[in-house]
Amino acid sequence: MRCPWCGNPEDKVVDSRAADDGDAIRRRRECLSCRRRFTTFERVEEVSLSVIKRDGGKEPFDRAKVVAGLVKAIKNRPVTDEQVARLAERVEEKLRRKGPVVTTQEVGMEVLTLLRRLDEVAYLRFASVYKDFQELTDFERELGLLLQKRPATPKRAAGSTRAKSKA
Numbered sequence: 001m002r003c004p005w006c007g008n009p010e011d012k013v014v015d016s017r018a019a020d021d022g023d024a025i026r027r028r029r030e031c032l033s034c035r036r037r038f039t040t041f042e043r044v045e046e047v048s049l050s051v052i053k054r055d056g057g058k059e060p061f062d063r064a065k066v067v068a069g070l071v072k073a074i075k076n077r078p079v080t081d082e083q084v085a086r087l088a089e090r091v092e093e094k095l096r097r098k099g100p101v102v103t104t105q106e107v108g109m110e111v112l113t114l115l116r117r118l119d120e121v122a123y124l125r126f127a128s129v130y131k132d133f134q135e136l137t138d139f140e141r142e143l144g145l146l147l148q149k150r151p152a153t154p155k156r157a158a159g160s161t162r163a164k165s166k167a
């Protein structure tokens with residue numbers, strides 16, 4: 001299995017267990033080059049998972065795309081590569097249960113649901129990057145819900161003092 005982080009094809013299996021109620025074997029692997037870990041799912045007969053894009057086109061689900069989107073969203077945030085990998089894996093598991101065909105919007109919403117619990121800033125970034133897969137109103141509704149949850153913060157940030165009258 002090629003390492004999703006560095007592309008090295010050599011790894012070792014560090015753990016194997018049943019997943020999806022025994023329909024799959026979940027293997028934790030460790031890259032022999034960069035030492036980062038990732039998970040693969042092995043099935044007797046791999047059931048394909050396809051994604052319907054907004055333009056109507058269909059493509060195989062690619063977890064690496066989810067990871068790539070997440071990596072951008074978590075930049076400078078206290079979220080580890082390990083957490084990103086796990087989140088992407090959970091998204092794939094959820095989508096496979098819905099599958100075999102899902103929409104890009106469903107992919108995005110699964111990511112957002114899990115990402116919100118992990119890091120709100122990353123969540124907002126991901127939502128804004130991926131808003132083109134949703135109707136803008138969906139994004140605005142999500143943003144509105146998130147902002148409503150925030151307690152009012154009277155604390156003034158540096159730079160906002162221009163609100164004070166200078167005259």
Ligand SMILES: [Zn+2]
Pocket residue numbers: 003004005006007008031032033034035036
């Ligand atoms: Zn690696």
